[in-house]
Amino acid sequence: MTQKKTHRAGFVSILGRPNAGKSTLLNALLGSKLAIVAPRPQTTRTAIQGVLTEPGAQIVFVDTPGIHKSTTLLNKRMMDEVRASADADVVLFLVDAFARTTPEDAEAVDLVRKTGKPALAVFNKIDKLQKHKLLALIERYKEMHEFAAYIPISALKGDGVDVLRREILARLPEGPDLYPKDYFTDQPERFLAAETIREKALRLTRQEVPHAVAVIVDQWEDTPTLLRIAATIYVERTGQKTILIGAGGAMLKKIGTQARQELETRMRKKVFLQTFVKVRPHWRDDPEFLTASDWRGMAGM
Numbered sequence: 001m002t003q004k005k006t007h008r009a010g011f012v013s014i015l016g017r018p019n020a021g022k023s024t025l026l027n028a029l030l031g032s033k034l035a036i037v038a039p040r041p042q043t044t045r046t047a048i049q050g051v052l053t054e055p056g057a058q059i060v061f062v063d064t065p066g067i068h069k070s071t072t073l074l075n076k077r078m079m080d081e082v083r084a085s086a087d088a089d090v091v092l093f094l095v096d097a098f099a100r101t102t103p104e105d106a107e108a109v110d111l112v113r114k115t116g117k118p119a120l121a122v123f124n125k126i127d128k129l130q131k132h133k134l135l136a137l138i139e140r141y142k143e144m145h146e147f148a149a150y151i152p153i154s155a156l157k158g159d160g161v162d163v164l165r166r167e168i169l170a171r172l173p174e175g176p177d178l179y180p181k182d183y184f185t186d187q188p189e190r191f192l193a194a195e196t197i198r199e200k201a202l203r204l205t206r207q208e209v210p211h212a213v214a215v216i217v218d219q220w221e222d223t224p225t226l227l228r229i230a231a232t233i234y235v236e237r238t239g240q241k242t243i244l245i246g247a248g249g250a251m252l253k254k255i256g257t258q259a260r261q262e263l264e265t266r267m268r269k270k271v272f273l274q275t276f277v278k279v280r281p282h283w284r285d286d287p288e289f290l291t292a293s294d295w296r297g298m299a300g301m
Helices: 023-032 073-085 102-113 131-144 159-171 189-203 238-245 247-267 287-293
Strands: 009-014 048-054 055-061 090-096 119-124 149-152 214-222 226-235 270-279
Touching: 009 023, 009 073, 009 102, 023 048, 023 090, 023 102, 023 119, 023 149, 023 159, 055 159, 073 287, 090 102, 090 131, 090 159, 102 119, 102 131, 119 159, 131 149, 149 159, 189 214, 189 226, 189 247, 214 287, 226 238, 226 247, 238 247, 238 270
Parallel strands: 009 055, 009 090, 090 119, 119 149, 226 270
Antiparallel strands: 048 055, 214 226
């Protein structure tokens, strides 16, 4: 008698401190780009689902904002996203192996401990770290919490990602697919377009701009051959607007060009993109604006 093969399916939350590389890891696990990535803390502002479906398994990864202290309404909502996403079948706690350990790291581990879920300690950016320092770091985290496994990786280079995927699968519950096989993410295309524009703004502008940048898609006209998008980049101060526009509009043009090129690859069609910049003081504490700029608002939920 042929034994029926086991099928596994479940949710896997990616938690960690800001700038640990959670979005880079999500993209590596999925094998394609979903989450935006920028060398700035707190680039991810909302929980993002990415679904990996393969023979015998379906893994629903949830990328989350970095665990941090809340100062604005935006920050508080980000931490609400983290706590809501922590209720998963498996939790990945991602550590920047190259960063200095702080008391905030222990507080973040405490959040993982309180989930009561199987948790894997994942040490990222190991390509930058000497082996004896990595071993010392692993021992430090063993003292904080008894993780189910301790896995060194480089999300950027892909080192150790296959090992991590196997460790995840071993801990997922048996069950059928949670979503259709062609389902990839819960994020609407309008939001992904807004995030792509924000990513280019973060990558191309100075340090003082990133936290103050939000993007809302104002117009979306999709035809079989052409996608027309009009989007507004919001900042909090006039000086930030000046930086984003640049001399003679050069910076805004560069942001728009890079975003359009990536969107054409993602959408597989020609994209006509118009971008504008507006000042909206204190938008990070404006509940109405935060709702409009959230993916649920763009999805009409």
